[in-house]
Amino acid sequence: VNSTIETMMQHVSVRNFSATPLTKETKETLVRAAQSGSSSNFVQAYTLLDITDSAIRNELADISTCPAYVKKSGAFFMFIADLYRHATILESAGKPLDNIRTMESLIVAIVDTTIAAQSFVTAAESMGLGICYIGGIRNNMKRVAELLDLPPYTVPLFGMTVGKPVTRNEVKPRLPLKNVLGENTYNREQMTDMTEYDKITKAYYSSRQTNATNTTFSQKMVNFFKDVRRPDVGNFLKQQGFILK
Amino acid sequence: VNSTIETMMQHVSVRNFSATPLTKETKETLVRAAQSGSSSNFVQAYTLLDITDSAIRNELADISTCPAYVKKSGAFFMFIADLYRHATILESAGKPLDNIRTMESLIVAIVDTTIAAQSFVTAAESMGLGICYIGGIRNNMKRVAELLDLPPYTVPLFGMTVGKPVTRNEVKPRLPLKNVLGENTYNREQMTDMTEYDKITKAYYSSRQTNATNTTFSQKMVNFFKDVRRPDVGNFLKQQGFILK
Numbered sequence: 001v002n003s004t005i006e007t008m009m010q011h012v013s014v015r016n017f018s019a020t021p022l023t024k025e026t027k028e029t030l031v032r033a034a035q036s037g038s039s040s041n042f043v044q045a046y047t048l049l050d051i052t053d054s055a056i057r058n059e060l061a062d063i064s065t066c067p068a069y070v071k072k073s074g075a076f077f078m079f080i081a082d083l084y085r086h087a088t089i090l091e092s093a094g095k096p097l098d099n100i101r102t103m104e105s106l107i108v109a110i111v112d113t114t115i116a117a118q119s120f121v122t123a124a125e126s127m128g129l130g131i132c133y134i135g136g137i138r139n140n141m142k143r144v145a146e147l148l149d150l151p152p153y154t155v156p157l158f159g160m161t162v163g164k165p166v167t168r169n170e171v172k173p174r175l176p177l178k179n180v181l182g183e184n185t186y187n188r189e190q191m192t193d194m195t196e197y198d199k200i201t202k203a204y205y206s207s208r209q210t211n212a213t214n215t216t217f218s219q220k221m222v223n224f225f226k227d228v229r230r231p232d233v234g235n236f237l238k239q240q241g242f243i244l245k
Numbered sequence: 246v247n248s249t250i251e252t253m254m255q256h257v258s259v260r261n262f263s264a265t266p267l268t269k270e271t272k273e274t275l276v277r278a279a280q281s282g283s284s285s286n287f288v289q290a291y292t293l294l295d296i297t298d299s300a301i302r303n304e305l306a307d308i309s310t311c312p313a314y315v316k317k318s319g320a321f322f323m324f325i326a327d328l329y330r331h332a333t334i335l336e337s338a339g340k341p342l343d344n345i346r347t348m349e350s351l352i353v354a355i356v357d358t359t360i361a362a363q364s365f366v367t368a369a370e371s372m373g374l375g376i377c378y379i380g381g382i383r384n385n386m387k388r389v390a391e392l393l394d395l396p397p398y399t400v401p402l403f404g405m406t407v408g409k410p411v412t413r414n415e416v417k418p419r420l421p422l423k424n425v426l427g428e429n430t431y432n433r434e435q436m437t438d439m440t441e442y443d444k445i446t447k448a449y450y451s452s453r454q455t456n457a458t459n460t461t462f463s464q465k466m467v468n469f470f471k472d473v474r475r476p477d478v479g480n481f482l483k484q485q486g487f488i489l490k
Binding site: 001002003004005007008009011013028029031032033035036037038040041042043044046047048049050051052053056080082084085086088089090092093095098099100102103104105107108110111114115117118119121122123126127131132133135138147148149150151154157158172174175177179180181182183184185186188191192194218220221222224225226227228229230231233234235237238244245 | 246247248249250252253254256258273274276277278280281282283285286287288289291292293294295296297298301325327329330331333334335337338340343344345347348349350352353355356359360362363364366367368371372376377378380383392393394395396399402403417419420422424425426427428429430431433436437439463465466467469470471472473474475476478479480482483489490
């Protein structure tokens with residue numbers, strides 16, 4: 001196992017950063033690394049916004065309900081799934097936008113943006129920086145779109161806080177390989193048998209150094225999916241011009 | 246710039262592989278690297294299937310219309326966005342599945358699966374292997390789901406072909422930084438001005454060693470979005486139990 005993979009295996013989401021701003025050079029290296037990944041038919045359907053305005057950043061932090069580490073880190077980026085660029089190209093050529101607006105195009109844009117984000121993450125971590133994905137900005141996508149002046153055919157997918165870690169959590173035990181890796185067809189029993197993982201996670205959650213609790217993966221999932229989360233996502237996507245069917 | 250980032254910046258999609266199968270150890274290293282990435286609320290909403298059955302692989306290759314390099318490489322994996330595991334946990338606990346079926350949950354699963362995939366890719370490339378994402382399996386998701394015996398609340402998102410490269414394409418020039426990186430708000434003029442990139446891509450496409458053509462990024466996008474692509478994606482997602490609103 002080489003040093004790239006060793007660093008990846010040490011990944012944790014960092015929630016306590018130094019306030020020292022990243023340099024312009026570091027930011028540009030991270031964005032170029034983000035761009036280096038694959039893109040479906042090379043459409044490159046994403047835009048990154050470097051949030052340097054503290055009023056905007058503070059409101060994004062409040063929306064995300066992760067105030068501390070969204071407000072204080074080396075930088076905060078927004079990752080926007082973006083087909084507006086393509087829409088303007090089509091409009092200039094006098095072509096209809098129907099094929100921009102489809103479920104397939106939306107999936108392409110979400111996948112492209114996430115490929116870029118995870119490349120950004122690996123590059124940051126290879127430089128000794130830490131990151132946390134901030135999906136919490138989807139708590140109020142409409143307001144985020146207003147704040148960032150987003151045009152149609154764009155989706156604020158997640159934020160990313162990045163900087164020097166002050167403290168790091170322990171690496172969490174992942175699902176056992178047998179639960180996430182199958183051969184040829186989906187074996188329902190194999191993929192859903194949580195017996196082993198619930199034991200592993202019970203031991204992990206009860207003994208971890210911070211926030212120790214008596215729970216398991218299964219219990220956490222029951223709790224997590226109990227409440228309605230972000231019921232306005234579909235309406236927001238429609239407002240942005242996508243046809244969800 | 247360190248060696249991890251250097252390798253990332255050399256990324257190209259590989260479309261010509263050695264047929265030598267990856268070892269079990271290599272495959273497991275790649276899957277563990279895939280699992281090392283972030284996951285929204287640690288739901289880990291993905292499953293990988295290692296397609297070793299040549300009849301299944303050949304049909305997936307035909308569906309994807311990338312027959313050569315899906316059939317012949319070191320391995321072919323399917324990446325499945327997967328909330329079925331969570332659905333069975335909720336069902337065992339006697340809880341309703343409403344919050345599994347939302348647009349938000351579908352986005353979480355697509356993002357989680359893509360984070361895992363791009364981690365898999367970076368690990369593979371750090372080992373000297375090459376990859377190609379195979380979004381073409383979405384040409385017929387219904388048939389792919391039958392072939393792989395996929396349960397509800399799962400989506401075959403893309404395939405991944407991986408192995409030793411026999412030939413490699415040139416690295417393609419990405420969008421200029423100014424078009425994909427903004428500050429604070431979305432500057433429509435800045436993000437959509439393709440003047441510079443169309444010049445760059447015209448030079449690239451006309452002079453590249455294979456498939457030289459007289460075109461630009463803008464022309465390619467007009468051509469790409471001219472045809473309806475994968476109009477059944479929305480219906481398939483509904484069939485799998487998602488409520489797209």
